[in-house]
Amino acid sequence: MKVEVKKQLEKEPKLWIVKLLSTLFVLSLIIWTSNSLEYHGIQESGVSIAKNILVGIVSPSTDLLINFKINGVPYLLLQTIAIAILGTIIGSIISVPFAFMCSANVVPKWISTLGTIIVAAIRTIPSFVYGLMFIRVTGPGAFAGVLTIGVVSIGMITKLYIEAIEDLDKNIIESLDVAGCTLVQKVRYGILPQLSTNFVSTAIYRFEINLKDATVLGLVGAGGIGAPLIFAMNSYRWKEVGAILIGLIILVIVVEYCSTRIRAKLARG
Amino acid sequence: MDTLKNLIIPKKIILNNGKEIQPPIPKLPFILVGLIVIVIASAELTDFSFEKIIKNGHQFTAILSAMIPPNWGYAKEVIKPLKETIQMSLLGSIVGSILAVPFAILASVNINHNKPLLLIIRFLLSLVRTLPTLIIALIATFIFDLGPFAGTIAIAIFTLGIVAKMIYEKIETVDMGPFEALEALGATKLKAFLSAIIPQILPSYLSNCLYCFEVNVRYAAILGYVGAGGIGLILNEKIGWREYDKVGMMLFMLFVTVVIIEYLSKYIRGKLR
Amino acid sequence: MRQPLGSNSIVIKNNLINIKVSISDFRHGGIILIKFENVDKVYPNGFKGLKNVSLEIKQGEFVAIIGLSGAGKSTLLRTINKMHDISNGTLTVNGQDVTKLRGKELRTFRRKIGMIFQSFNLITRISVIKNVLTSRVPELPSWKCILGLFSKEDKIAALEALDKVGILDKAYIRADQLSGGQQQRVALARTLAQNPEIILADEPVAALDPVTAKEVMNDFRRINKEMNISIIINIHHVDLALDYADRVIGIKAGEIIYDGPASDVDKETLTKIYGRDLTSEEVAGN
Numbered sequence: 001m002k003v004e005v006k007k008q009l010e011k012e013p014k015l016w017i018v019k020l021l022s023t024l025f026v027l028s029l030i031i032w033t034s035n036s037l038e039y040h041g042i043q044e045s046g047v048s049i050a051k052n053i054l055v056g057i058v059s060p061s062t063d064l065l066i067n068f069k070i071n072g073v074p075y076l077l078l079q080t081i082a083i084a085i086l087g088t089i090i091g092s093i094i095s096v097p098f099a100f101m102c103s104a105n106v107v108p109k110w111i112s113t114l115g116t117i118i119v120a121a122i123r124t125i126p127s128f129v130y131g132l133m134f135i136r137v138t139g140p141g142a143f144a145g146v147l148t149i150g151v152v153s154i155g156m157i158t159k160l161y162i163e164a165i166e167d168l169d170k171n172i173i174e175s176l177d178v179a180g181c182t183l184v185q186k187v188r189y190g191i192l193p194q195l196s197t198n199f200v201s202t203a204i205y206r207f208e209i210n211l212k213d214a215t216v217l218g219l220v221g222a223g224g225i226g227a228p229l230i231f232a233m234n235s236y237r238w239k240e241v242g243a244i245l246i247g248l249i250i251l252v253i254v255v256e257y258c259s260t261r262i263r264a265k266l267a268r269g
Numbered sequence: 270m271d272t273l274k275n276l277i278i279p280k281k282i283i284l285n286n287g288k289e290i291q292p293p294i295p296k297l298p299f300i301l302v303g304l305i306v307i308v309i310a311s312a313e314l315t316d317f318s319f320e321k322i323i324k325n326g327h328q329f330t331a332i333l334s335a336m337i338p339p340n341w342g343y344a345k346e347v348i349k350p351l352k353e354t355i356q357m358s359l360l361g362s363i364v365g366s367i368l369a370v371p372f373a374i375l376a377s378v379n380i381n382h383n384k385p386l387l388l389i390i391r392f393l394l395s396l397v398r399t400l401p402t403l404i405i406a407l408i409a410t411f412i413f414d415l416g417p418f419a420g421t422i423a424i425a426i427f428t429l430g431i432v433a434k435m436i437y438e439k440i441e442t443v444d445m446g447p448f449e450a451l452e453a454l455g456a457t458k459l460k461a462f463l464s465a466i467i468p469q470i471l472p473s474y475l476s477n478c479l480y481c482f483e484v485n486v487r488y489a490a491i492l493g494y495v496g497a498g499g500i501g502l503i504l505n506e507k508i509g510w511r512e513y514d515k516v517g518m519m520l521f522m523l524f525v526t527v528v529i530i531e532y533l534s535k536y537i538r539g540k541l542r
Numbered sequence: 543m544r545q546p547l548g549s550n551s552i553v554i555k556n557n558l559i560n561i562k563v564s565i566s567d568f569r570h571g572g573i574i575l576i577k578f579e580n581v582d583k584v585y586p587n588g589f590k591g592l593k594n595v596s597l598e599i600k601q602g603e604f605v606a607i608i609g610l611s612g613a614g615k616s617t618l619l620r621t622i623n624k625m626h627d628i629s630n631g632t633l634t635v636n637g638q639d640v641t642k643l644r645g646k647e648l649r650t651f652r653r654k655i656g657m658i659f660q661s662f663n664l665i666t667r668i669s670v671i672k673n674v675l676t677s678r679v680p681e682l683p684s685w686k687c688i689l690g691l692f693s694k695e696d697k698i699a700a701l702e703a704l705d706k707v708g709i710l711d712k713a714y715i716r717a718d719q720l721s722g723g724q725q726q727r728v729a730l731a732r733t734l735a736q737n738p739e740i741i742l743a744d745e746p747v748a749a750l751d752p753v754t755a756k757e758v759m760n761d762f763r764r765i766n767k768e769m770n771i772s773i774i775i776n777i778h779h780v781d782l783a784l785d786y787a788d789r790v791i792g793i794k795a796g797e798i799i800y801d802g803p804a805s806d807v808d809k810e811t812l813t814k815i816y817g818r819d820l821t822s823e824e825v826a827g828n
Contacts, residue, residue: 005701008713012671012697019689026363033360049411082311089308120531124524126491126501129516132508133332137325142315147322212401219403219495223315233407245404252399446663447676450729453623454736455652455680463687464679468668 056242073225073247080224081251083142084211087149091210092203095154099161105168123155127213131220142223149210149217157206164198201266204259211255215248336517343518347500351522353417354499355530357492358485361421365428366478372429373436380440380462397430402488406497417498420489427488428481435477436470443469476538483534486527573601575740575772576622581631583617583796591617592628593796601739604766605774606787606804609815614796615776619742622774623655624648636739653680656733660745662725666718670709670728673717674700677735703731707761723754730761734769741765743775747782755779759786780812 101107101115130151134144173190181189218226225244232240279292311317375381376390397405406423413419443466451461493501500519507515576599583592591614599605607615620626621633624640633640635651643651664673678696679687686692692700704710707727712720717728726746733741743762747755763786766773777783783790784804792800792807792815799815800807 002702002705004710005698005705008701008710009694009697011714013714029359030363033356033363047412050408053408079314082314085307085311086315086317120528121524124487124527125520126487126494126504128491128494128501129504129508129520132505133329136328136332138321143317143321146315146317212399216401216403219407229404230407233411245400248404249396249399253395256395256399444666446659446661447665449625450657450659450663450732451676451679453625453652453655453657454677454733455649457649457680460679460682460684460687463684464676465665467688468665472667 052236052238053241053245056238056240057245059239059242073243076225076228076244077247077251079142080214080218081211081255083145083149083214083217083224084207086146087214088153088203088207088210090146090150091153091157091206092199094150095157095161096199098154099158099165102158102162103165105166119155119158122151127152127217128220131217135221140221140223144221145214145217145223148220149214152213153206153210156209157202160202160205161195161199164195164202168194197266201263204263204266208252208255208259211252332513335513336520338514339517339521340512340514341518343515344522347503347519347522350493350500350503351519351526354489354493354501354523355486355526357417357420357497357499358424358482358489361424361489362428362478362482362485364421365425366432366474366481368425369429369432369436373433373440376433376437377440379445394430394433397426398434402427403491403495406492407495410496415496415498420492420497420499423492423497424485424489428478428485431481432474432477436474439470439473440466472541476541479534479538483527483531486530490523574598575601575603575636576774577632577634579632579634581621581633582629583614583621583626584629590796591626592621595631595796595798597791597798597801599772599774601772602766602770603772603774603789604763604787605772605789605791606783607774607776607791607793608778608780608783609793609799610817611778613793615793616744617796618793619744619774619776622740622742623652623657625657649680653736654739656736656738656741658726658729658733658741658743658746660748662722662729662749664717664725664728664732666716668717669714670704670717670720670731671697671700671713673728674703674732674735677732700731700735703735704728706734706765707731721754722750723757726750726758727761730758730765734765738771740772740774743773743777745776745778747777747779755782762786 098115098119102112102119104112107115127148130148131144134147138144138147168191172194173186176186176190215225215229218224218228219230221227225248229241229244232238232244278294282290282292284290372390372394376387376394378387381387402423405426406420409419409422410416413422447465447469448461451465452458456464489499490501490504493499493503494505496502500523504516504519507513507519576597578595578597581592581595582590584590595618607618609615617626621628621640622635624643628641635655638651640651665676672690675690675692675696677700678692682692701710701713704713707730709720709724709727709731712724712728717725720728726749741762746762747758750758759782762773762775765771775783775787784807787804790800790802790804790807791798792811794815794817800811
């Protein structure tokens, strides 16, 4: 073996230590976390429950599914959609000032740090906490759901808005400046056009997620399809559970499809 | 009918040199009208009323102020459920991330040429992503009994759905050149995959797993509500008992934990690049 | 003399016949390495990639294949290691009927044939030496592949290959931090680490600037002369082809139009191969 080759061999970075340590680390994490989890074993009823749910999905309660009255699945789905729509709109609007407050290229550093902390705090509070708090304001029902979704959306929407704001192309604003525009005109013609399509796309993306959250809020008593779901499950009325789950799945699939199409159109312009 | 047409279709513009331009029909008014209709309908469906907000809004702020200052003495009691929450999301994220790999490989168009199998797997993954995590957790509590185990399962399933999608999208856009080179020098398809494709995907895979973990910690806090363990359970209890100072403490500690985890995660993900 | 692939009695017979018949090929040892006999390649959509191709390439030759894009250069090259299948005719490489090769036999066969690609086909995120070590992958058990556990002998062989192409000092640098010419050399090292009998190169210098291209061609020539490895190159830089190769094969529309020494290629031949007169810039490969 040539001398140079031998020298290179010795120079080899000892990566295997890092790999070994990280694997051991992950393994120890797994062991630590599984320690506290008591595995009760699958409940005897567990398997039959799983089976029943599947049966319920395959042969749903058509009564509930096709029923167009106020207790039927379609109406509840509609209500859930309404909750998600209003919640998303409210969230999108409220997020705008928050987002500007957090953007380092628009406001001074201390404001943006403060803003980021506030938004982080808003984001961390679990959604059902908001739900319970708003129920005190509006009473139980769909309205509480709207407000909850509105506030919960702030977290993600603000984050995406901030990315859009920080990506702003300063040159366009500069050229408007040079042409003699006022601040309002600069915002209207320079900033808004760049941001608006992005904001709308963000809102639609969040709408999908909010729809899923809205279905769940019913568990808290905030309207939508969640409440009947949990009642049905607690009463072991699997056919109804099946009907509700099917309605849910169809809803989310349809919405996902439409929203992908719309967002693609927005992106292509 | 004609007047309607005149209203909607803009007039032709005639330039000085005689050329005619027909501006297209503006879409914005239609969209705005449609939006307003939807908003009004939604408000009806949900009993939205500004009155209520103004009248009872103070209740919200009252609760908020009751949370501050938080009950510092309560901190000790929070640690155990908080630890449980972190453990749940950690284990769930790890299990979900690892199990996502075989699913993702089977869902990649350029690796799996068995069309029906591909579609089934993709459909299953979509299903898992569309069902809300809380509902999966709810069902899990029925099957596996209340407690953090059910929550872990729910998080694992949810993580699997997201990570698998991310992996197969990456696999489909990966550079197949090195794979071809490896086949040309005599490696089996499997070995070529392990040696040529995995190194390309690894960094973003790890990055995504870490991001999922971040998100899952916050999710895990919610899962407690359906009894799937973690901090959600007592949070719910204390709200019910209106012990808002304790609630404030729990939220504060949750907040600190999440901030630390997010910071660490950003740091590691930056290193992976 | 190198051990031929899958030796059997037919090869020995060929050896005898060839040594008797072609004394001018004595320098190449006279062993016919690659033999095309009336080979056709028809694509599923009916397009004829290769038409009635017959040629023989002997061990140790440096052959350049030239022709228009889409004329069939790539197809011809890739049939040799069965990356593409042939539709008709016989293709024998070192006595083995390529069409009959499958599975393990095919992989063992490919181990001895190196391939160089226009876009290098390196794994850009990992280090140079790891790229060269991938040539060892066929012999490694799968679990070792994931963990990247190569033996010391493997690593020494990889380093020596890097040394042969002159980039030993770059061994632990990430591949995407090297220039194009250096990356192609890494690919060359990867191929050399296989100890191949044949190197197939598909437009190896197309993505490189003229100076670097010449350096890489010099490497090919060195490998051919010093290690007696047969080299078959697809190239559209006509002047490089004429400068470095001993033998030139011209392809037009899937058929071999010219097959002879590089020194005999003149303007007329080029016009026949390319279908029209080439300007001096085109000859230089621009």
